[in-house]
Amino acid sequence: MMAALLDELPRFFSYYNVIFLAQAFAYTAGLSLVGCGLGFVAGFGLAVLRQERVMRFAPVRILALLYVELFRRIPFLVLLMVVFFGFQLAGADVPMFVVAATTVALSAAAFSAENVRAGLEAVHRNQWDAAETLNMGGLRALRLVVLPQAWRIIIPPSMTYAVGLVKATSIASQIGVAELTFAAKILNQKGFSPALCFGTILVLYFVLCWSLNRFAAHLEVRLAPSRSR
16 A cells, blocks of 8 residues: 555656645635635624724624624535525626635634634723723724733634634535645546545645644734733
8 A cells, every 4th residue: 555655656746736736725825814814804893893882883783793693603514505606696707716715704704703802801891991081982992902902812712713714615625616625636536546635635734724823823922912011
């Protein structure tokens, strides 16, 4: 078995196969970056809208809560199919990348909103009161007082979920998105060993997720206030 894999290595890592895998890796990284980035921005906005000190209009807070509670409970594959057929019903001829990125963003927004909300509410309410005593409005108090203290609580779970979404993008291969899992299936169908095909993308997924974890650690250090203060 091992001898057969070694004999297959030169053919598997041919120039065109390496390019194909590199494109799939870039596609997966781009899908994760765009989807998670848009999702975090939207989730941050939803979390802010749920703060009574920032948004006084109760119906807006209720709508933000309903979005979070709904999309946190929809499996990724189901959401992917809903988005896919939703675009079709709307008559929108969009690339599969847009379908997958939209799905990732919708899911990431709901979970990011909950992570941000938990981080903001972990800051003692006295901090809000002190900011209001200094005549700060809700948004200014959030930006200058609350958020700098909340980052170290927000970032770890948010990035952990982002890593989970990177792995969930493999489900997008079900609709023909040319990411890493799709590339492994194609190479396997060309006659290459499953162990070689999926073992290779296992390493590539690890590299991508490890890089995200290192980036999260860097952000936590940069954005969190000094513990000596």
